[in-house]
Amino acid sequence: MTATIMDGKATLRTIKDELRERVSALKARGVTPGLGTVLVGDDPGSKWYVGAKHKDCASIGINSIRKDLPASSTQAQVEAVIDELNADPGCHGFLVQQPTGLDEFALLSRVHPDKDIDGLHPVSLGKLVLGEEGPLPCTPIGVIELLRRYDVPLAGAEVVVIGRGLTVGRPLGLLLTRRSENSTATLCHTGTRDLAAHVRAADVVVAAAGVPGLVTADMVKPGAAVLDVGVSRVDGKIAGDVASEVASVAGYVSPNPGGVGPMTRAMLLVNVVEAAERQLR
Ligand SMILES: Nc1nc2c(c(=O)[nH]1)N[C@@H](CN(C=O)c1ccc(C(=O)N[C@@H](CCC(=O)O)C(=O)O)cc1)CN2
Numbered sequence: 184m185t186a187t188i189m190d191g192k193a194t195l196r197t198i199k200d201e202l203r204e205r206v207s208a209l210k211a212r213g214v215t216p217g218l219g220t221v222l223v224g225d226d227p228g229s230k231w232y233v234g235a236k237h238k239d240c241a242s243i244g245i246n247s248i249r250k251d252l253p254a255s256s257t258q259a260q261v262e263a264v265i266d267e268l269n270a271d272p273g274c275h276g277f278l279v280q281q282p283t284g285l286d287e288f289a290l291l292s293r294v295h296p297d298k299d300i301d302g303l304h305p306v307s308l309g310k311l312v313l314g315e316e317g318p319l320p321c322t323p324i325g326v327i328e329l330l331r332r333y334d335v336p337l338a339g340a341e342v343v344v345i346g347r348g349l350t351v352g353r354p355l356g357l358l359l360t361r362r363s364e365n366s367t368a369t370l371c372h373t374g375t376r377d378l379a380a381h382v383r384a385a386d387v388v389v390a391a392a393g394v395p396g397l398v399t400a401d402m403v404k405p406g407a408a409v410l411d412v413g414v415s416r417v418d419g420k421i422a423g424d425v426a427s428e429v430a431s432v433a434g435y436v437s438p439n440p441g442g443v444g445p446m447t448r449a450m451l452l453v454n455v456v457e458a459a460e461r462q463l464r
Pocket residue numbers: 228231232235278279280281282301321322350421439440441442443444445446447448
């Protein structure tokens with residue numbers, strides 16, 4: 184079997200085309216959506232991600248407000264910039280790019296919940312637990328959207344998520360078990376006794392552990408969908424959590440790069456457009 188590639192780059196392009204129309208409709212009603220970003224320091228990966236987010240915005244007519252701060256910035260200086268964006272009426276939502284090297288929980292909590300565009304604010308995560316409407320975290324909802332667009336069924340499916348981090352694993356477990364997704368989610372982590380046994384039983388596997396090559400072909404159920412969200416750098420290149428031979432067993436694979444990363448950016452754009460649309464309600 185050769186797996187179908189779940190192409191995140193192509194799906195990002197499709198979603199941008201869909202959003203362009205919604206941005207035009209907003210502009211016709213006098214609202215131009217605006218995204219803010221706060222970047223602290225010189226981490227090359229973070230700089231690339233922020234640059235890509237602003238290019239995405241420009242390509243569909245969203246305004247962007249970029250605040251790049253030196254690595255020497257103090258917590259108070261970054262919080263002052265967050266306060267500025269909280270008060271900026273042209274900014275419908277903003278994010279603090281992680282990692283910052285500062286107290287990230289305090290920075291996240293400083294963002295006004297109405298301006299949280301990443302879905303990672305404690306209020307947004309609380310809404311997710313309660314099943315209330317709010318911005319959804321971009322990477323986990325990107326995983327679900329990619330599966331949806333490739334017609335991989337989630338209802339009734341056994342899904343194994345590897346990794347319990349705050350940006351991917353934990354919120355993804357909550358999303359997958361919503362009534363709308365209706366899957367059974369198992370969250371595996373470094374304390375899981377027999378990871379291979381869990382993965383072998385899964386219809387869908389989402390690997391977000393940051394351990395290169397962790398998921399091997401012998402662990403995967405034939406025909407399963409396997410999404411690689413792990414980001415490690417080996418010799419300067421991105422190395423995912425999923426070994427390349429998995430594509431010979433799985434029914435669907437998302438490549439890395441080119442899979443869930445671009446979907447993270449797509450879902451951020453969706454969150455910005457939805458925040459601007461809420462202003463008109
Ligand atoms: N405030 C946030 N910080 C971080 C988040 C987040 O969701 N919010 N997630 C990650 C980084 N991230 C988004 O910010 C992100 C990751 C990957 C990509 C992407 O398009 N990757 C490309 C390859 C990029 C490369 O070559 O280096 C791909 O996978 O094809 C975009 C955004 C941590 N921080």
